[in-house]
Amino acid sequence: MIEEIITSGRMNPEIDPVLHVWGWEIPFYLFLGGLAAGILIFSAYFTLRGRQDELPIAVKWMPLSVPFLIGIGLISLLLDLSHILYAWQLFTNIRWESPMSWGAWTLLIITPLSIAWIAIWMEDIFPKWDWKFDEVKTVVKWLKEQRRILAQILILLSIILGMYTGILLSAFNARPFWNTSILGPLFLTSGLSASAALIAYFSKTELEKRLFTRIDIILIGIELFMIVHLFMGHLAGTQVHIQAAQMFLGGAYTVPFWTFVVGLGLLLPVSLELLELKHKFIPAIVPVVLIIAGNLALRFIVVSAGQASRWLY
């Protein structure tokens, strides 16, 4: 028997010099997580502001999608795990220092809460809805009374969920490109922007459409600002970080990133949304498709580039 002593992860050819571990599943899951978080934040926030009847799509309708988004996200996450049958062990302990643990627990709590949140609005969106059992009616009535508390908890958890989709990567010390605290807020903002675009697309009233178009424009502005800072931060860092940033500033990721993420995924939709606010006719589907494609592209490229960025020694 040949004995192999593994002293470092770097002995694994799948890890060093470049990571080959993550395919499409992880970025797709990160996207869905961000989207679910964004939808819940808007819904809960505008409930707290008492605008649920003015903004029905954002507050009452969109949360319907959240359990599905989380479900599909978890399926793609499980597809990525090599030991699916042991996945439950994530829940056997809480590790404060591990973002995986944070994410797993947040999802575990947020999923039932989002279902409770949907239950609150069921009678509003389906007037003929009947909960049938008195016990259920009592619970839903109680939930409605707790609406404000529930909204606050949801906002908090959704921010954690949205941030975690980025922090998950930045906690990965061995990959210089992910080593930046801005990934968390960047992914959160981009998730919010995708959900704002979706709300604007589905909204029926001019008021809701314009409000969310305006919100989306601001969010995209923030995203662009953060992207600039992401690179400034890397360029001001150590040699490995500078090299990681160079992949986007003249290296292999330059063209996909600046063309597809920044150009087609942020600048073009934001220009179209600005034109829309000026009452120019834009087919409504175009900005939202561009934003969602840009959102996916951002996560795919960040995940892929992070795996390719490496330490020099």
Place this chain on the structure above:
Amino acid sequence: MGPLVPQEIIGADWNLFIAFVIGIGFGFVLEQAGFSSSRKLAGLFYGYDTVVLKVFFTGAITAMLGLLFFSLFGWIDLSLIYVNPTFIWSAITGGVIMGAGFIIGGFCPGTSVCAAAIGKIDAMVFIGGILLGIFFFAEGFSFMKDFYMAGAYGPLKVSDFFGISGGVMALLVIIAALVMFKLGELAEKKWPREEY
């Protein structure tokens, strides 16, 4: 100084992004000029709308003068600019076939993509045609190869061909263009049309 990418003043990896940005400018100008309308494009050949002539020649002259002046100021090295090589027989035959395609289909490739972007279905069908046409050419290439390569003169410039300087050549083109612009204006007066 220029061209920036071939001289590696800007990294080669930026080149495709630059192409994207330049394409946006190209598409925007084409659409604003009205090249997204086949009726406007075809108008040149019936005299009712000569916008193609005006835009095409003004554009070519602007870039031609730009290159000459940039070269004069030492901003660009003309020897690094790609000059498409001349294969005289295939250029003439190809041009004749393209001319027929132009008057029959009402677009050229660039304008059809631009028109398709604003929802013209005839332009999308035209693009489908281009795809097929290129496919036919590629499949039949082995039969046409000799003809395709015949009459090769390399990257020949008109100014060298006539033995005059680039500046004189540009001047001649400008004079020719001005005459054509005048004819175009006259034609539009003779065959007026409503805006569509």
Place this chain on the structure above:
Amino acid sequence: MKTKYMNPYLAGVLLGLVLLMAFFFSGRGLGASGAVKSVVVTAVDIVAPGHTANSDYYGKYVGEGKSPMKSWLVFEMIGVMVGGFLSGALSGRLKWRVEHFPGITANRRLVFAAAGGILFGFGSQLGRGCTSGSALTGMASLSVAGFVSMMAIFGTAFALAYLLRKNWI
């Protein structure tokens, strides 16, 4: 004459400046048919990879480490779609329609558009570039091929205009 389009001479100068920028940055001119060719090569390569590798024509564009879609013209044409769309949005011209002379039916227009496209596609390959790639760019760089293409394209279109007048006027 009032028009909803830009003044043609101004548009021409802007077009010239875009072309000049292409020369200044990338050392090459504009084009269009080359991007469509990349699409054809990619499609054929997916359907019949052995065929492309052995072909005289496709063989130049495929093979180890070569991707026909990663080309200057493909990215330029993606930009053209974006620019055209933005311009159409700005001027309120975004609309699904078959544009044709009122004297003919939409179907007739589409049949002729397809036929014209086939001819243009074929001719652009034989002539090594279309109106943008060979004629416009070639004229700006004073290439003989550019002037020859330009005269052949416009000359033929004028010569055939009478035969096809029912389609347009």
